[in-house]
Amino acid sequence: MDKIKQVAIVGGVHGNEFSGIYLVKQYQATPQHVTRPSFDSRCVWANPEAYYANKRYIHSDLNRQFKNVDLANSSLSNYEQSRAKVLNAELGPKGAAKTDLLIDLHNTTSNMGACLILTQAGPFYNKLAAYVKMKMPEAIISRDEDHFAAADHALMCTLGRYGVLVEVGPQPQSVLRHDVLELMDRMTQHILDFVELYNTDKLPPLPEHTEAFRYLHSIKLPMNEQGERLGMVHKNVQDKDYQPIQPGDPIFMLFDGTEICYEGQQTVYPTFINEAAYYDNNLAMSLNEKVLITLE
Structure with missing residues (x-):
């Protein structure tokens, strides 16, 4: 079984989604909360300029810039397009990534609760979904176009060998909510716990079937x-x-x-x-x- 050795936790892909930004800052200050014996974690603030401008993005949505063809296109050079190439070099390169698992933290203004979004299919994701749902019954599992190859996905999380989105709401833009931040942290911790158990072959018995929603x-x-x-x-x-x-x-x-x-x-x-x-x-x-x- 392939092990997860390097995890990246990314916040602030969108500058006005505050939970991920502040959670990443918290994790950077207390790294023991996001590491486990079998793997290392790094925390990344993806789009600081958009945060300073109090906007979702400066020129274009950063979370739509990660198709292989776009990452290779040097003519795409606005702030977010350039930032995507920097992140690809730092965490990827996509298709041969140094990051084994990328956890991308997002907020929504919609009443979606804590949602684990999977953009790929396979045994690792199936087990992760079952584990998170078992540990956090209120969690929603979403399959978002997971039939596409990673190379054709534009999302940040597809930079890693594995990648997921943690989407939590409702939270207004440019606002922090205590309950939403707690939900995001809980789901992230369950994902990290899963990785440790997965790496050490100590996963508990998991349900054979897990309810999910496909886009x-x-x-x-x-x-x-x-x-x-x-x-x-x-x-x-x-x-x-x-x-x-x-x-x-x-x-x-x-x-x-x-x-x-x-x-x-x-x-x-x-x-x-x-x-x-x-x-x-x-x-x-x-x-x-x-x-x-x-x-x-």
């Missing part, structure tokens, strides 16, 4: 031909991340009082509902299907 697609707010918003997320959906939406359920309320209903053919589960960071693209929510992760 299907995102839907936009209703707009007119001029790109102006015609409505908002329906109150029956707001703050109900991972709660089922049935065909025919209202999902939008237009400003003229008209309800817009879900026209799909299957039950779906919304996430990132009314996420503030996605308003520039008028994205209302992501839709998911419920799946089971099998241990092996």
